[in-house]
Amino acid sequence: MSTSLHEAPGVLVEFESPDVFHEIPLHLPPDALDAQVSELAARIWPGGTDFQREATAAVYREVAGSLDADGVLHAALGLFATEDDRISTANLLVRIEETEPGDPGIAAAALHELLSLEPHRDVHKVDLECGPAVVSFHATEVDGEQVAAPFAFLHIELYVPSPFGGYLVVFSLSTPSLADLPVYVSLMSEIGESVHFARDRGASGGVPEGSPEQPSAGGDARSVFG
Numbered sequence: 001m002s003t004s005l006h007e008a009p010g011v012l013v014e015f016e017s018p019d020v021f022h023e024i025p026l027h028l029p030p031d032a033l034d035a036q037v038s039e040l041a042a043r044i045w046p047g048g049t050d051f052q053r054e055a056t057a058a059v060y061r062e063v064a065g066s067l068d069a070d071g072v073l074h075a076a077l078g079l080f081a082t083e084d085d086r087i088s089t090a091n092l093l094v095r096i097e098e099t100e101p102g103d104p105g106i107a108a109a110a111l112h113e114l115l116s117l118e119p120h121r122d123v124h125k126v127d128l129e130c131g132p133a134v135v136s137f138h139a140t141e142v143d144g145e146q147v148a149a150p151f152a153f154l155h156i157e158l159y160v161p162s163p164f165g166g167y168l169v170v171f172s173l174s175t176p177s178l179a180d181l182p183v184y185v186s187l188m189s190e191i192g193e194s195v196h197f198a199r200d201r202g203a204s205g206g207v208p209e210g211s212p213e214q215p216s217a218g219g220d221a222r223s224v225f226g
Contacts, residue, residue, distance in 0.1 A: 005073050005096065005169075011162070013096070013169050016194035018187050021076035021092055024060060026068055037061050044079065071095060078173075078187070082180065090175035090184055092191075097168045104161035107168070108132035111159055130195045134159040135188075154181055156188050160195055169195065 001017045017023070022043050025036035034057075041056040067075050078090035099107060108125060112134045115123045122137040136157045141150050158171040173188055175181070 003074055003094075005094065011164055011167075012198050013162070014194075014196045014198065015094075015171075015191055017076060017092070018190055020080045020187065021078050024064055024067070024075040024077060026064055026072065026075060028064075033061060033064060037064065040077070044077070067093070078175070078184070080183075086177075086179075088175070088177040088180045088183070090173055090177065093172045095170045095172075097170060099161070099166060099168045101165040104131045104163050104165070107161040108134050108159070111161075111168075126192070128160065128192050128195060130160065130197055131163045132161065133192065135192075151176055152178060154178055154184075156184060158188060158192050160192070163197055 001019070001021070001023070002014065003017055003023075004012050004014045022040055024040065025033055028036060037057045037060045038053070040060055041053040044056055045052045064075075072093050072095055074092075074094035076092040078088070078092060080088055082088050109132075112123055112125045115121055115134065115136050118138075120138050124135050126133050126135055136155075136159070138155050138157075140153050140155065142153065153174050153176050156173045160169040160171070161167075162169065171188065171191060173184055175184055177184075
């Protein structure tokens with residue numbers, strides 16, 4: 001599925017979301033949100049009961065409200081059956097953060113240095129078709145009175161500086177399905193290689209004078225994760 005986000009006035013960021021991800025509707029009026037979360041619940045429970053679908057729709061209605069308030073621009077639920085008859089799940093969130101204007105290579109190098117200071121992270125500089133980026137891996141543990149037993153989440157974060165400068169696109173994937181990490185690494189790689197920045201001809205704003213029409217790193221891009 002192709003997704004376009006307004007990065008800044010006059011600029012779009014586009015990426016392809018693999019089929020295993022089901023979009024969580026965001027930034028919609030109540031009536032449209034109700035219809036969209038009902039469709040999402042039907043995709044999650046194709047053979048389920050009305051109660052299961054209604055309960056799931058209610059949950060994702062609340063989730064959508066929380067993500068809207070948190071400034072998330074795109075969200076999706078990853079869901080697929082594994083060869084050993086398990087259901088693997090993940091969450092994908094996309095944000096756009098404002099940064100200091102400047103060269104994307106310098107921005108990526110500075111971000112790599114900053115994230116590498118955190119000892120629990122495994123951080124790498126990568127080259128995408130759209131330019132330099134940074135990928136980070138780390139894990140967190142969920143515990144406390146609300147869970148029967150502690151369990152871990154794995155996190156893959158891809159940071160892509162805009163070639164137009166001033167913005168950073170952040171893709172965050174989290175999964176409790178530890179055994180399926182190689183699959184999610186591959187899926188995040190697909191997303192990263194599909195990221196594309198372009199001028200938005202329908203917007204009233206502009207991009208900095210002299211910016212390329214469709215900026216690209218050029219040449220062969222290596223895999224997001226090396």
